[in-house]
Amino acid sequence: MPYTPTSRAFTSPLFLTVCTVLIVAVLALPATMQAIAEHYTKLPAEIRVPLDEFNAHRVPGFQAVQSREFGIQDQDIGTDESLTLTMARLDKSGQIEDRDTLLHIAYYDGSGESGLRVSHTPEVCYRQGGATIQSVRTVRVDVPGLSSIPGYEHVGETVTARLVDIALPGGGTLVDIYLFVSNGEFYHDRERLRFAMSWASEPRVYFAKFEVSAIYDDNTPFDEAKARVKELIAAALPVFIEDHLPLHDDLMRVDDDEA
C-alpha cells in the first residue's frame, strides 16, 4: 500500500472513515445509550414486609436483647428500609449467653436518588470510620433449609460470604461477615452484584445486604466469634428471605402505568 502523499493526509479514505465514525458517535451514541438505559431502567421492587416487622422470635437459637457490647448509631446508608438487632445466642438450657452478635440488614428497592447503587461494604466503611482492616477473605456458610424456600431451590444449602477482620478505633476487634441477596441470588462481591443487577432478566430488581458481626477478644477467640456469626447467618437468613424478600412473581409484575 503506497504511503499517502502529504497533501492528501487529511483526505485519505481511512482517516475520513474514522472521522465519520467518530462524528456519528459523538452526535448519536451518548443520546442513544441514554435512551436505551432509560427504556430498560429496572422498576423498583418493594420489600414484601417492612423490616420493622422482622420477627426475631423466628430466629432459632437466638434472642433479641438490649445491646451490651455495641454502640449503635443511626447512619445514612441510602435506604430507610434497614434493621439493626443485637442478638444473643441461647445455650442448651435456653439461657441467654453473655456475648452479643449484631445483625444488620439493609434493603434497597431501586427507587430514590441512590437507586441500585451499591455503596456500602464493611471493609470500606469501617475503614472510613477509623478502623483498621486486618484481613478480608471469602467464607462459605452453611444455611440448612435454604434450598427448601420456594425460588431458592437452585442455591443449595451453602452460601458464599465475605469475612472482614477489623481492629476498631479505641481498641477491640470485630469479625464481620456479609453477603448480598439480589433477585434470589447471593453475592459476596460488590462488583459481581453490580454486574448481576445490570443483567437481571426480571423487570424489577432489588438488593439487600445481610451482615452479622461479633466482637472477639481474649475471652472469646476469633474462631469462636466467627462460628457464632455463621450460626446467626444460618438462623436468620432464611427468616429474612421467607418473610420479607419479594417473590419471583412480584419481580415479574409490571403494572399498566409502568409499562
Add this chain to the structure above:
Amino acid sequence: MSQAAAAQLEPFDEHARSRAVKALIQVLLLTGLWLLLIREEYHFFGIRMLGDSEAAHALAAPVLIGLLIYRRWDLLVRNLRPGSLWGLVLIGIALVMFAVFTWPFFIGYPRQAAIVPAVAGFVLVVGGWRVLKLSVPMLVILLLAVPIGWRQYAFLIVIPETQTFFVTEAALNLLPGVLVTMDGPDIYFTRGAENGTIALGDPHRGASLFLAMAMIGAFVTYASIRPLWQFVVVAIFAGPILLLCNFLRLCAHGVITIYGGFEPLSAFPRLAAGLFALVLAYLMFTAVLGICNNIVKPVEQDDAG
C-alpha cells in the same frame, strides 16, 4: 539488528517531518472528537483531579505525554508508515466499551479507560504498527491518568494499607526515646514529656499516591529507548518500590510530626511526606534503571573485546 534499530538509522526523506507533524495533528483531531464523545465524564474528571490528591497526577499526564513524544520524535518520524485498517478494530472496541459500560453496566472506570484503545486505534490508523509500538509509553501514561473510582481504590489498597501501618509502628518505635502505639489509623507517640498524635489523614491514610508514583516510574523508564528486558526488570521492581515508598512516606510523616511538634491534623507533615515519597520513587526507579544500564555495559564490552 532489529527493525526499530534499522529504522533509527534510516535517513529522513524531505517530507518525513512534515508527514509526521500532520500525523500528530490527525491523532490530536481524532482524540478531540473522542473527548467530545465523553463530554459527560468531565464533571467527574474535574472533581477527581482538582479535589483528590489520588487523581491529581492526571493533570500532569498531557505534559508527560508531550515530553515523551518530544523525546521520541525522530524515531517516530522514521517509523511512520501507512495507517492500518486494524486501527478501526481498536476504535470499535473502544466504542463498544464506552457503550456497554454506559448500559447495561453503568461503571465509570472502563468507560473512561476506553480512551486508551481509542487513542491506540487513532495512532494505528494514522501511523501504522511501528508507530503504535513506539507509542506504548504514552498509552501507559494515559491509562495511569484515568482515575480509579475511590471505592474500588479503597478496596484494592485496604490490605497493603494495614500492613504498612504495622511496619510503620515498628519502625517509629526504633527512634531513640520515642514510644509509639497505634490505634486504628492514628499513631500515638510519647517523646520525653511530650505526647502527640500522628493522624495519617483521610481518606487514603496508609496507602496513598500509588498511581502518581507509578506514573513517575513509567515516565522515568520510558524517557529513554531501552531494551525490553529493562522494562521487565522495572515491572518486577515496581510493586516493591511503590510499597517501600509508601512505607517511607508514613515514616517521614511520623518523624516530621514527632520532631517538628506539629498538630495532628497539620497539612505540612502530610504534604512534605508526600513530596518526599514522590522524589524517592523517582530516585528508586532511576537507580534500578542505572543498575540495569551498568550491569549490561561491561558485558557488552567483554563481548566486543
